[in-house]
Amino acid sequence: MxxxxxxxxxxxxxxxxxxPIAFEGxxxxxxxxxxxxxxxxxxxxxxxxxxKEMQEKVLKxxxxxxxxxxxxxxxxxxxxxxRKVAAETWKEGDVDSEGKAVEKPAMPSEExxxxxxxxxxxxxxxxxxxxxxxxxxxxxxxxxxxxxxxxKERKFxxxxxxxxxxxxxxxxxxxxxxxxxxxxxAFINTIAAKxxx
Numbered sequence: 082m083x084x085x086x087x088x089x090x091x092x093x094x095x096x097x098x099x100x101p102i103a104f105e106g107x108x109x110x111x112x113x114x115x116x117x118x119x120x121x122x123x124x125x126x127x128x129x130x131x132x133k134e135m136q137e138k139v140l141k142x143x144x145x146x147x148x149x150x151x152x153x154x155x156x157x158x159x160x161x162x163x164r165k166v167a168a169e170t171w172k173e174g175d176v177d178s179e180g181k182a183v184e185k186p187a188m189p190s191e192e193x194x195x196x197x198x199x200x201x202x203x204x205x206x207x208x209x210x211x212x213x214x215x216x217x218x219x220x221x222x223x224x225x226x227x228x229x230x231x232x233k234e235r236k237f238x239x240x241x242x243x244x245x246x247x248x249x250x251x252x253x254x255x256x257x258x259x260x261x262x263x264x265x266x267a268f269i270n271t272i273a274a275k276x277x278x
Contacts, residue, residue, distance in 0.1 A: 085229065085230065087226045087227075088226040088227060091226070093275055094128055096258070096276075097121050097276065100117055101256075102114040104248055104249055109244060113241055116241065123232070127230060135218075135221070143214055145214075151207055157197075161197040165189055167186040171183070251265070251269075
């Protein structure tokens with residue numbers, strides 16, 4: 082059993098997700114693809130537990146009473162505003178992304194427009210409340226990220242690591258990691274430092 086912070090879990094997860102099972106026509110030997118997947122799942126499960134706690138416990142505790150109801154009202158106001166704009170800006174011959182004619186959208190009722198204007202009166206206060214909540218939640222995520230978690234970490238043996246090197250290749254090429262091309266040797270070094278016994 083080893084300890085690591087949630088920040089380290091996120092970092093290692095972002096690395097292992099980019100470890101391919103096949104690369105440039107080369108495939109890992111039988112058994113090793115399953116291990117790569119199980120290592121990924123191990124980190125995914127910890128991240129899922131982290132996000133669940135942040136959403137269902139931490140965020141819930143940070144919200145002021147009635148926040149969700151107020152938020153729903155402002156979403157309703159925004160929906161009315163969008164429908165009003167759509168109705169006012171529609172022109173004969175408008176088409177959708179597939180080239181089909183768009184019928185004129187219905188204008189919200191007078192009652193809906195009055196309701197939206199009434200809700201809008203509290204928007205400044207709600208925006209301030211939302212900004213404060215976002216700040217508090219961000220600080221809570223930072224604090225939670227520094228907490229340690231116990232895990233029985235799955236690592237690759239030297240033999241398995243050799244197979245990974247063979248599959249990735251030792252030439253001067255690059256490998257895409259989190260959308261960015263990095264040298265293969267740099268990625269191999271990272272795997273060695275983070276995931277090899």
